[in-house]
Amino acid sequence: MIADIGGYTEYMHSHRTLLGHAEAATARLLEKVVDAAPGFDLIEIEGDAAFLSRDADALNGATLATVTEAVVAMHRAFHVERRLVELNLCPCDSCTQTSGLKLKFVAHVGEVAIQKIKRRRNLIGLDVIFVHRLLKNPVQVPEYVLLSEDLYRSGGASAPDHPVHEISQDLEGIGPVRTYFVEVEDLTGPLAPLPDPSVSQRLGATVGILGRGLRHKLRPRRTAAAH
Ligand SMILES: [Zn+2]
Numbered sequence: 056m057i058a059d060i061g062g063y064t065e066y067m068h069s070h071r072t073l074l075g076h077a078e079a080a081t082a083r084l085l086e087k088v089v090d091a092a093p094g095f096d097l098i099e100i101e102g103d104a105a106f107l108s109r110d111a112d113a114l115n116g117a118t119l120a121t122v123t124e125a126v127v128a129m130h131r132a133f134h135v136e137r138r139l140v141e142l143n144l145c146p147c148d149s150c151t152q153t154s155g156l157k158l159k160f161v162a163h164v165g166e167v168a169i170q171k172i173k174r175r176r177n178l179i180g181l182d183v184i185f186v187h188r189l190l191k192n193p194v195q196v197p198e199y200v201l202l203s204e205d206l207y208r209s210g211g212a213s214a215p216d217h218p219v220h221e222i223s224q225d226l227e228g229i230g231p232v233r234t235y236f237v238e239v240e241d242l243t244g245p246l247a248p249l250p251d252p253s254v255s256q257r258l259g260a261t262v263g264i265l266g267r268g269l270r271h272k273l274r275p276r277r278t279a280a281a282h
Contacts, residue, residue, distance in 0.1 A: 062155040084137060085103070098178055126160050166181075202235045219237055
């Protein structure tokens with residue numbers, strides 16, 4: 056499974072951002088996302104995405120349900136933390152304009168080999184490439200989980216009772232595949248009201264992010280005059 060933060064590019068290009076604040080916020084968000092899926096192993100942070108895995112054989116056919124449960128938990132954790140960043144006391148655009156940040160997921164079940172280098176565990180194999188290629192897809196909604204056909208079918212009779220949209224994709228180097236996406240909102244219902252962070256939480260969030268920004272100067276305004 057890959058959890059991928061969207062809206063990141065626009066976010067990084069907002070005018071008055073303190074260098075380091077967007078990166079600090081992204082790191083915090085990804086940490087919370089990973090923590091919200093304790094049954095999954097973090098394989099790698101890949102830019103603004105987290106690549107996670109879990110042994111499907113041990114799930115006794117509940118693979119799809121396990122993935123959707125994790126999606127719901129990770130999505131909520133993401134938005135709780137995103138709001139905390141937004142309400143921190145730093146006035147820069149990176150910290151105040153996080154509402155455009157979204158979280159999307161792609162997921163697949165398949166065969167992998169485990170490669171150990173030093174103390175790092177890496178997954179390799181065609182199915183690892185496959186799940187990464189799913190990120191390049193035509194889905195238009197901002198927050199969704201995109202399932203491979205193998206994963207979708209693994210649900211058997213207990214296929215999700217949410218609206219599922221079938222699409223066709225042509226994956227680079229792999230060919231045409233059928234995939235299925237569910238809007239996160241259809242899994243969770245509209246996001247329940249998020250708890251209001253306390254002042255000390257807001258202060259903590261500010262210190263965590265300001266600490267990184269202090270080493271940097273204000274990023275210059277991007278204007279047409281610069282071209
Ligand atoms: Zn800031």
